[in-house]
């Protein structure tokens with residue numbers, strides 16, 4: 001009888017959903033360039049079985065730039081790429097595992113892409129070399145962005161997580177940690193941006209852009 005009661009108690013315990021907790025943390029930067037706005041993404045993967053809820057997102061082409069510059073999404077999500085400029089753009093990526101070329105399309109129109117596998121996609125325009133963006137596809141729905149000082153907040157079900165910080169100027173950096181109570185602080189994670197070197201990129205054919213493409217007055 002004691003055994004039955006213990007088993008029942010366990011079943012009841014297991015059926016209670018993990019309590020949501022709100023935690024904060026701080027990303028520290030080594031060699032962060034002063035005066036440059038760099039988006040810092042933070043995401044938490046549950047180590048006891050991850051919960052991914054794909055969603056719908058937008059990466060807008062506006063004033064010959066991509067907005068936002070870094071779009072972080074759960075794997076399986078759909079991204080639409082609306083052109084809000086009065087000129088043509090040609091969005092493409094050569095990144096694996098899913099390179100694509102959306103082709104030319106005009107103002108007010110949009111195309112969609114589904115991003116299945118976690119990866120970092122570098123997205124460009126084949127006409128305007130100054131346009132660049134990242135689609136960061138991650139294996140979790142718990143994603144947030146740190147502010148300029150590196151502070152962030154995450155709302156998570158209680159449990160054990162790998163918490164990763166990402167910026168385009170550093171190798172990603174992680175910490176494993178158990179989120180148990182609200183208000184707790186995640187151990188600091190450091191992003192080393194000191195080795196970052198700005199590089200130019202190729203067009204969709206893997207070639208240099210024509211010189212005229214860099215003339216921002218005409219383009």
Ligand SMILES: [Cu+2]
Nearest residue numbers: 089125127128
């Ligand atoms: Cu363009």
